[in-house]
Amino acid sequence: MRSGRIRLDRAVVQGFYDRMRVVASAAYGAIERDRAEDPGRPFVETACGRLASSLDPAGLRALGMWAHHWCVRFYDDDTRVGVRLVRQIAGRSGLGWTPDEVRWLLDQSYAAGPAAAHRFILPRAAAAELPPGTLPEWGDDVPELPRLLAG
Template sequence: MASVAGRGRAPLDTAVVQGFYDRMRAVAPAAYGAIERDRADDPTRPFAETACGRLVGSLDAAGLRALGMWAHHWCMRFYDDDTRVGVRLVGEIAGRRGLGWTADEVRWLLDRSHEAGPAAGHRFTLPLAAAAELPSGALPEGVPVDTVPADWRRLRAG
């Protein structure tokens, strides 16, 4: 994780970030398998009938947050591959309400999105949807929940 301390903000605690990676690793095998099955399947199939849709349906809110974080991270890292299925998965999770996103999770998602640069077109889909569920003022550093990508880049630049 890149430190933003030099920009006047403290980085997320290392143990918190490690916890995110541990949770993502727990869902990664099932998520990767579902994405690969769906890549070979009919892209017009209703989401609930896809492997990703069945996986989403089997998880509780904490599992969905971990899956969303993993899919978001995966899509940004491999945006030059065929990420259509991953982008659909991220969009479906972003459209679900009441997942209980924490401010740290949202901040991590926003930080990772910023670090991806402009090439990953869908990099703010999930973090901004998750941020919209936080109570006003929940994000550190005064990041408003309706921050648009350009505003987030300016906030990150200090």
């Protein structure tokens, strides 16, 4: 991880990328289709909405991680559709986020820097599902983290 706060096992991180790769093609296509259509459509009627509703919790977490990674770090075009997807996934509870997934999301968010205003949407929601004290290494040297995670 680039932040230096905590090192995730290389195999764990590779597993994240492998899981994200499974949904990447469909996610990219859905985002592109939705960018070309009416942005005011209800989410469930969009390509992203149909994709999200077709996935189990593990697949939805992978989609969320991919969308977060893509929209926060790389997407230099219109990000409204991607951010909407991230917000919709962040609004779903009970997805079973793991501490390692949340650490990875947080690392990606910090690496994106403050220019990415939406960078804590998904990590905040995912961290809220973890038991208190699960991420102490982030709270110790990042004084603003409790505020960021609180909303």
